[in-house]
Amino acid sequence: MKRINLTHVKAVFAIAIMSLFVVSCDIEIEETDSIFPEETSGDFGGVAAVGASVQDLYNSVYGQLGDQANFFALNEVSTDETLVPTRGTDWGDNGIWRTLHAHTWSPTHQFVLNTWNNLNQNVFRATQVIDPASTIIGEGETRSLEELKAEARFLRAFSMYFVLDLWGVAPFRGVNDGADVNPQVFTAQEAYAFIAEDLNAAIAGLPSRGPSGDNNRASKATARFLLAKLFLNAERYGASPAYADVITLCNQIADDGYSLQSGYFDIFKEDVDTETIWYANTSVGNRIWNGMHYNIVAPDNTGGGWNGFTTLAEFYDSFGGAPDSNYVGDADDERRGWVPDAGNADETNLGIGYGFLVGQMYDVNGAPLKDRPGDPLVFTRDLPGLSGNNERTGIRIIKYHPVNGSFANHEIVFRYADVHLMKAEAMLRSGGNATAMVNELRTIRLAQPLGSVSEADLLAERGRELYYEFWRRNDMLRFGQYTRAWEFKDEASIGDETKRLYPIPINALLSNPNLVQNPGY
Template sequence: MKIMFNKQLIRIGFLSITAGVFLVACTDLEIKETDSIISDGGGEGFNGVENVDASITNVYNALRGHLESQDNFFALQEVSTDEMLVPTRGTDWGDNGIWRTLHQHTWTPSHQYVLTVWNQMNQNAFLATEIIDSRSNPSTEQKAEAQFLRAYAMYQVMDLYGQVPFREPDEGPEIEPTVLSRAEAFDFILADLNDAIAGLPSSAPNNANTNTATKEAAQFLKARLLLNKFVYVGAAGPETADMDEVISLVDAITNSGYQLQEGYFDIFKEDQDTETIWWMASGVGNRIWNGMHYNQISPDNTGGGWNGFSTLAEFYDLFEGDPNSNNIGDGQEERRGWVPDETNADETNLGIGYGFLIGQQYNVDGEPLQDRAKNPLIFTKELPGLVGNNERTGIRTIKYHPVNGGFTGHQIIFRYADAYLMKAEAMVWKGEDASAMVNTLRDLRKAQPLASVDAQAILDERGRELWVEFVRRTDMIRLGQFGRDWEFKDPTAVNDKTKELYPIPSNAILSNTNLVQNPGY
């Protein structure tokens, strides 16, 4: 099979990515034949992919790499919110401001991650389209699997950028790709998911099956699509029929055997659990090391962490417990985790805490750690700003614990607790009482019950349950909080609804004149 990157894919509005090379934004926007791989395919004839199974595997492999990264997609979804920031520490993590502009909401169409994610997700969608084409002769199940993968990729483009370019496999470089509006893309994705649900096999929780598309994974994505529908089609609020369907889809997932599980941090081990609907064989090292200090070591990373990612004090304060410490006995709920001290730092946790790391940190022998300048390694709740930080400022987060290994190859993409809270939210939108549902989850996570549950309570509960699971930005937009002020956001970006979409990359607009830049850019 010849994959047509330049002269074909380039006109979709994304630059090709050759193996092992990540594109960076540049000021020279002239498209050259030397920019990417040239193929004689496209308008000169597409005869189907040579090996459907291998082609599906290639899409999974590409997506795995995209989702395990700490930058690009993860950064657009998490660092742009109140949940995560990457403060510059001296000269560390400066990176020409690429992290700071995401948190401040001052990104531009030339932002490297905005371009790279556009490239990646559009490429995944096109490769899936090649598989779906009748000339590839996929089986019913293979076609359904490719439709799920295309729906996932196109969903992310729709959610992040609002416009979705689409090209058929045999359309040559002389044809500019169609650009679907957000509402048109919604209908396209919904049709793909309906076909995927009909054609994919069902699976109860099972690590052997749930690392690829299943009926339940497609039901989950459809529920998320419908929950956000009013945002995507420009309506004032959700329709009751859509919320009813969200509830029915979650009930179907429940009926397949998925359920909430006790032991919050055990869910993020490689072991079998009842919550994981879809996982990928992605390493989780980025989720572990990007916040750990250089002197916090684990067996597969004896060089320590990378001392970057932190969370805001206001996000930490969403959780129950002592506001200034997170040691055992501080009255915290399970999801906030705990930090070992000299009495409970041992080989069972490597001296490294779970969840939110604040205060003095210890090694495996219970000895207080120091930073590289020999100061006590005390992670502080407050930061002086996005610049001017030392090695110790900021609360760090760990969800996939290093005691389980950074190369376990088991990153959760869809989880039942997310579906469960989608159902609770759908009930709230319908004016129904979801407090019993939410309190069932809170009781399981050792948190006090809520007297009532409204939209703000749902957003807060989703934040506590689903932190760093790729959903915070989308949740905040749907529930009207993405434009609010938070620490270190640029004042000019507060209440700026244009930031609810990322810009179309400058290179993409140059290569496809059907694209129109989003408002505000």
């Protein structure tokens, strides 16, 4: 019997419904397009309870981060790290995944529209909380009004940052703008300044907090992390380099008690560690199961995976080690992980590996697994293309492990290793030497030190450390590698600088005349 993953079915259904609207002559503009305020009277009286509104905002952001489509897909599937090949009819979805990896998306791409709507809606809801009219904290809330509004400023900055990063502009609507008022549109430089102002205000109002189980909420370190990321990418947004500020912010985060931690895959447990600056209360199930085969199971997920996401052999090869297997001892970098074989597959790992899964897969008892047609379940490094795949093609990625809970509500968003590498990059770009800092990280990750570190080395190191953590597109753009060739990218899109930004969704253009489509679309 064919197992059916309900999340995948829902995605396919949503895409099918979308296609009906695309072929229609009339495009209906709905209030979900995020440019419509919830209060349209022009006389905003404040949110009913600031504490509850901030929690609702967190919940929305966390749900968006935990999704396998939309935000995650735009930032990861569009890179050399991740792809979702079609297997027979599985994961065809009218090409919605293939076009991301191939860079052949269009202004009607559903993930582009959904992400635009979600992020801009976050910005507007945060603006309502921040507004001076919002003064009622709400019953049972222990945080001050200042702290709650500082959290809202951080969440607004986070969402607007990615609007800027993905589209190069950022619409903004005031709480008293009625539905007949078109939102203003910040240029990249205006959005950059607005985000920096929000983050500086957030830093002033947020608590100092080091490693803690409470790091699902914003702290000074969280806001400083995002401000460092903004400054590190300053030139992309038309601003002047701010590398000295990046270094200062990274040092301040370390002063709060954050540091590199050994035991790479232990960091992705729910336990408190020295690296996790901000985590989302959202299921890690999509980070585990969207690449696992249907016959790979866990006690709390007996239905198995949904056999979609893979990585490219060239990305896997950036780690070094044996090219066709990843059993214990095959890798020269802890972060590449390992695959249990017949001798060490047991209840401590459920027969499921860590990192990159290639070669024969085994069950919890060490017996070789098979695919549904009955062939040995051997994940291959090579794929025939974005289409025409069987159940076994492609190396799979798994950072969060089901032995710690197949659907644990703890996904890392900001991590200290990123801070460490941001500081190293800022040093390198301002004329310093990043070799010692990169080798400090590599030594902790049980990888051989490098003799020197160039920009290319630093990008590769960020890939090895931060894969599947939302940052690959951002990194490739900053290092000028996002438009280069990689396997299965459409030839016509290679070197196409217009693909550095996504298209403004058609619905948004029709709704707001102040928006102008990005070049190339």
